[in-house]
Amino acid sequence: KALVWYWAGEWYYAEQDYPLAEKNLLRALELMEYADEKSISDNLAMLGLTYMRQSKYEEALRYMYRCYRLDSESGDSDRISSSLNMIAGTLLAAGNPEEAEGYILRAIAFAKSANTPPSRSAVIYGMASEIENRLDHKEQALLYADSACMVEATTGNRYKMAVRQTQKASILVSMGRFSEAEVILAQEVPYFREAGDQLSLAIALNKRGQAASGMGHRDEAVEYLSEAIDICQRIGNPYNEAYAQRAIYEILYKSNPEAARVHLERYHQLKDSLYSHATAEQLARFNAEFGRDELEKEKEQLTRRNHRL
Numbered sequence: 001k002a003l004v005w006y007w008a009g010e011w012y013y014a015e016q017d018y019p020l021a022e023k024n025l026l027r028a029l030e031l032m033e034y035a036d037e038k039s040i041s042d043n044l045a046m047l048g049l050t051y052m053r054q055s056k057y058e059e060a061l062r063y064m065y066r067c068y069r070l071d072s073e074s075g076d077s078d079r080i081s082s083s084l085n086m087i088a089g090t091l092l093a094a095g096n097p098e099e100a101e102g103y104i105l106r107a108i109a110f111a112k113s114a115n116t117p118p119s120r121s122a123v124i125y126g127m128a129s130e131i132e133n134r135l136d137h138k139e140q141a142l143l144y145a146d147s148a149c150m151v152e153a154t155t156g157n158r159y160k161m162a163v164r165q166t167q168k169a170s171i172l173v174s175m176g177r178f179s180e181a182e183v184i185l186a187q188e189v190p191y192f193r194e195a196g197d198q199l200s201l202a203i204a205l206n207k208r209g210q211a212a213s214g215m216g217h218r219d220e221a222v223e224y225l226s227e228a229i230d231i232c233q234r235i236g237n238p239y240n241e242a243y244a245q246r247a248i249y250e251i252l253y254k255s256n257p258e259a260a261r262v263h264l265e266r267y268h269q270l271k272d273s274l275y276s277h278a279t280a281e282q283l284a285r286f287n288a289e290f291g292r293d294e295l296e297k298e299k300e301q302l303t304r305r306n307h308r309l
Contacts, residue, residue, distance in 0.1 A: 002031035006043055013050055016199055016235050021050045041070040041079065048086055053199075055239045055273075057094040064090060077114035081107045085124050088131060093239055097134040104128045122152040122160065126167050133171050141171045159195060162188045166204050173207055178214035185211060199240075202231040206244050218251050225251075242270040 009024030025047045032040050048064035051057075068083040084107035091100035107124050116124075129144035145168040152164045165184050172181040185208040192201035209224035225244045232241035245267040252260035 002028045002035055005031060010046060013046060018050050018053045018236060022047070025050060037070050037074065041067050044070070045083070045086060048090070052090045052093060054236060055093070057090055060090045061087065077110045078116055081110035081114060081116060081124065082120070084110065085127055089127055092131050092134060097131050100131045101135060104131050118151045119155050119157065119160065122148045122164060125151060126164055129167055129171065133174055138171065138175050142168070145171055162191050163200060166200065166207065169211070170207050173210050173214065176214065178211045181207065181211040182215065198231050198235050199237060202228045202237065202240050206240055206247070209244065210247055213247065213251050221251055222248060238270045238273060242267055245270065
């Protein structure tokens with residue numbers, strides 16, 4: 001029974017219906033009293049990711065910490081690396097890239113000691129790239145992004161390659177290299193649209209809008225960002241919606257201040273909602289707990305864990 005609920009939760013997560021995924025995974029956890037620790041860890045990991053996708057960072061960290069504790073006790077370096085990567089990503093999303101950096105560097109070290117397969121190594125390098133980018137370590141971020149792309153190229157996975165390329169484009173946008181980013185995103189936006197991956201499409205549209213704005217193509221930028229907002233509202237992803245709302249405000253505030261004000265108000269509403277889940281005190285408490293014990297992959301990780309179950 002526990003596995004049936006778990007698989008249902010995993011399926012809804014893959015479908016990006018995070019509230020239903022949460023409901024099924026919580027039910028599975030209730031039924032796992034006599035399950036082995038790896039199965040419990042898998043369920044905790046999925047719950048953490050589900051809460052993270054809903055920007056509920058405190059809840060995400062709570063389940064990820066429990067997952068990390070079980071993985072640490074198992075001594076499995078590959079699983080430990082995966083847990084550390086999830087925690088790093090959640091800390092980054094919660095606005096704490098300084099703490100996230102320590103966890104992702106430890107994740108890389110564990111992955112190397114475990115001889116982690118290329119698909120999972122690419123995920124970890126990709127996360128390291130995002131964290132270094134947020135810390136404004138642009139060249140290091142680009143190096144990690146290139147490493148992720150090179151490793152992913154060996155797997156032949158077109159979807160994952162599109163994700164890595166989008167991450168690289170994001171860094172190029174932050175470096176002001178807008179035309180280079182646009183070349184990448186012009187390929188990946190249609191791919192995600194055809195693949196039906198709404199979350200990745202929203203992220204790519206967000207970045208394409210910023211690239212278009214940087215090149216002075218403001219109408220195109222607003223079009224891309226508006227679509228990203230629509231998708232984020234539909235799937236319930238306030239984190240990426242906030243970025244798009246802020247970007248549209250910055251484009252419109254001179255030419256159309258009234259419309260810009262609406263986007264700015266929505267941005268502040270989202271920002272307040274997001275960070276009410278993860279205050280500095282809460283993050284500090286979780287970080288202290290993780291430190292005492294020493295910290296997507298998503299589709300590949302789900303497949304691997306399914307096989308184990």
